[in-house]
Amino acid sequence: MGYSLAVILDKKRLEGIKGTGLESKVTDMFGGAIQALIMDVPEEPYAKRILAEFPGARIDARNFLEEVPVAFKKAVYEEIRRLKSMGPEVLDAVFEKMAEIKELAAQEQEYLPPPEVD
Amino acid sequence: MEIKIKTPLPHGGRLVDRVVRNPELGKKMARGCPAYDIKPNLYNGMPVRNVYREIMSICYGFFSPVEGSMTQAEVERVLKERRLLSNWIFPYPLVFDISEEDYKKLGVSVGDRLLLRLKGQPFAVLDIEEIYEIDPQEIATRTFGTPENNPEVVRRAFDTKHPGYVIYLSLNRIVLAGKYTIINEPRLRPPFDRFWYPPAKSREEFKRRGWTTVINHQTRNVPHVGHEALLRNAAFTGDTKPCDGILVNCIVGAKRLGDYPDEAIVEAHEMVNLAGYVKPQRHMVTMLLWDMRYGNPLESLLHGIVRQNMGCTHHMFGRDHAAVGDYYDSYATQILWEKGIPSFGFPAPPNAVEYGLLIRPQNMAEFWYCPHCQEVTYSENCNHLDEIQRFSGSFIRSLLSEGLFPPPVIMRPEVYKVVVKWWKQFGYPFNNKKYLTEREKELEVDLAPMDI
Numbered sequence: 001m002g003y004s005l006a007v008i009l010d011k012k013r014l015e016g017i018k019g020t021g022l023e024s025k026v027t028d029m030f031g032g033a034i035q036a037l038i039m040d041v042p043e044e045p046y047a048k049r050i051l052a053e054f055p056g057a058r059i060d061a062r063n064f065l066e067e068v069p070v071a072f073k074k075a076v077y078e079e080i081r082r083l084k085s086m087g088p089e090v091l092d093a094v095f096e097k098m099a100e101i102k103e104l105a106a107q108e109q110e111y112l113p114p115p116e117v118d
Numbered sequence: 119m120e121i122k123i124k125t126p127l128p129h130g131g132r133l134v135d136r137v138v139r140n141p142e143l144g145k146k147m148a149r150g151c152p153a154y155d156i157k158p159n160l161y162n163g164m165p166v167r168n169v170y171r172e173i174m175s176i177c178y179g180f181f182s183p184v185e186g187s188m189t190q191a192e193v194e195r196v197l198k199e200r201r202l203l204s205n206w207i208f209p210y211p212l213v214f215d216i217s218e219e220d221y222k223k224l225g226v227s228v229g230d231r232l233l234l235r236l237k238g239q240p241f242a243v244l245d246i247e248e249i250y251e252i253d254p255q256e257i258a259t260r261t262f263g264t265p266e267n268n269p270e271v272v273r274r275a276f277d278t279k280h281p282g283y284v285i286y287l288s289l290n291r292i293v294l295a296g297k298y299t300i301i302n303e304p305r306l307r308p309p310f311d312r313f314w315y316p317p318a319k320s321r322e323e324f325k326r327r328g329w330t331t332v333i334n335h336q337t338r339n340v341p342h343v344g345h346e347a348l349l350r351n352a353a354f355t356g357d358t359k360p361c362d363g364i365l366v367n368c369i370v371g372a373k374r375l376g377d378y379p380d381e382a383i384v385e386a387h388e389m390v391n392l393a394g395y396v397k398p399q400r401h402m403v404t405m406l407l408w409d410m411r412y413g414n415p416l417e418s419l420l421h422g423i424v425r426q427n428m429g430c431t432h433h434m435f436g437r438d439h440a441a442v443g444d445y446y447d448s449y450a451t452q453i454l455w456e457k458g459i460p461s462f463g464f465p466a467p468p469n470a471v472e473y474g475l476l477i478r479p480q481n482m483a484e485f486w487y488c489p490h491c492q493e494v495t496y497s498e499n500c501n502h503l504d505e506i507q508r509f510s511g512s513f514i515r516s517l518l519s520e521g522l523f524p525p526p527v528i529m530r531p532e533v534y535k536v537v538v539k540w541w542k543q544f545g546y547p548f549n550n551k552k553y554l555t556e557r558e559k560e561l562e563v564d565l566a567p568m569d570i
Contacts, residue, residue, distance in 0.1 A: 006513070006516075008516075008517060008520060008522060010522055028489075029507055030487050030489070030507050030525060030527045030528060031487065031489040031492060031527060032489075033525035033526075033527045033528070034517075034525060034528075056375065056376050058512055060510040060511075060512040060513060061437075061438070061508060061510060062508050062510055062513070064510065064512070064513060066510065066512035066513055066515070066516050067376060067512050067515060067516060068516070070519050070520055073516070073520065108519075109546075109550050109551070110545075110546075110550070110552065111545045111546060112519060112521075112541070112545070112546055112547060113521070114521075114538055114541040114542045114545075114547070115521045115522075115523065115538060117523065117534070117535055117538050
């Protein structure tokens with residue numbers, strides 16, 4: 001069974017994929033209020049490994065992998081941009097950096113900088 | 119035919135009130151008693167339950183007609199039939215458990231009165247009627263059910279990933295059964311103090327507001343727009359007109375890592391009315407001290423009891439009510455309230471059995487966002503199934519973690535600002551180990567010094 005992983009695109013990230021050919025793969029969510037790149041994540045070996053590496057990660061009611069560390073999503077976005085792809089090679093590349101991501105994820109558990117809002 | 123719906127009687131016929139409000143009498147009751155300092159139950163070093171919350175909810179009448187820590191026969195009946203020895207329905211065993219070491223140190227026996235201290239101060243007394251031993255593993259398994267014994271709704275065996283299951287696993291083996299009495303009334307700390315409406319007070323408040331029909335919204339979450347749609351639309355039920363009031367009753371207690379802090383939950387719900395999305399005249403936010411068991415249909419029974427005691431006439435139930443993971447059928451709660459779950463002792467719904475509930479269920483399907491309809495719409499209305507977008511708390515939490523301002527179609531900006539307020543306070547938007555550990559030290563209450 002496959003799952004999905006949504007990488008949310010803010011203005012900066014949208015800018016970052018300009019000219020990569022990925023623009024056509026941007027999905028509008030909630031009537032265009034959110035833009036995202038939505039990747040397919042096969043259960044074996046990808047989803048299983050993500051769930052095993054991050055105890056807080058879960059599959060939500062939409063069959064999306066969620067509550068993964070911010071550092072993981074950031075790494076997925078960077079690899080999508082670098083490889084200009086949304087295929088499994090993105091996750092292969094992310095998994096190679098797993099030790100570093102987990103270190104950042106542990107720090108995230110202690111503190112996340114709050115956003116500035118008016 | 120009676121068309122108008124009246125405020126229901128409390129479960130069991132009367133509200134339990136086991137709070138001594140005269141400090142001199144409290145001191146007298148506790149004089150000469152052996153004392154025990156209440157401590158949280160831990161699982162893998164993390165606090166998962168503090169019995170003080172049960173003592174508060176029992177003594178202030180939320181759990182009426184329960185009056186104390188259950189006897190062995192009562193626990194057995196609850197596990198077998200979900201009924202107290204008095205026959206009134208009740209879903210969960212509630213016990214005062216202590217370690218063998220503490221039991222030996224205390225040297226108490228049946229007939230003794232035990233003084234319970236909280237944060238170093240006298241808090242309550244327990245009049246010991248029985249002392250017995252439990253097997254926490256057995257209690258945990260029987261509390262939530264199994265696919266073999268409860269095939270109607272249990273989809274897979276419970277394990278240590280389930281936060282309610284580990285509460286029962288974390289129990290100490292010795293149980294002191296008997297009635298509790300609070301002898302030193304705690305003061306709720308801000309921001310919880312303004313949401314503290316024990317049943318007698320909430321019933322008075324309903325009267326003051328002129329509410330007769332009141333629908334309850336159960337929550338352990340900061341509200342997203344889907345939650346708001348649920349509570350507003352469910353409230354269209356009532357009698358000759360929609361419900362007079364919407365009561366939001368937030369669960370405050372030990373929760374799982376990754377949930378929102380309770381401070382953010384209560385204030386975010388309050389913001390729904392302060393920001394005018396539901397008139398404050400029709401919307402009231404309250405709280406229940408309870409370490410959630412996440413028991414889906416069983417939890418819904420407790421919710422029905424508590425909210426009936428608070429004076430509600432209706433209770434809304436959605437998909438995956440009080441659930442975590444896929445241990446139960448997504449609609450297990452609705453199955454219970456539509457036709458019953460015989461293996462849990464309900465051949466008929468809880469309000470159609472003897473000694474059952476008087477509160478009326480309002481079972482709702484789902485609210486989702488439809489870009490075609492351009493609105494949040496009810497799943498039984500909207501047929502644009504290829505276009506709809508379901509709300510997901512996990513998705514919203516991910517969005518928040520990344521520091522993104524959620525669009526108003528998902529979360530009201532005023533509600534988001536409440537989340538950020540508490541994020542700044544705790545350095546983290548959700549429950550992490552630090553928050554849960556610190557919180558268990560401070561608790562939700564303070565107690566005045568009392569010399570006995």
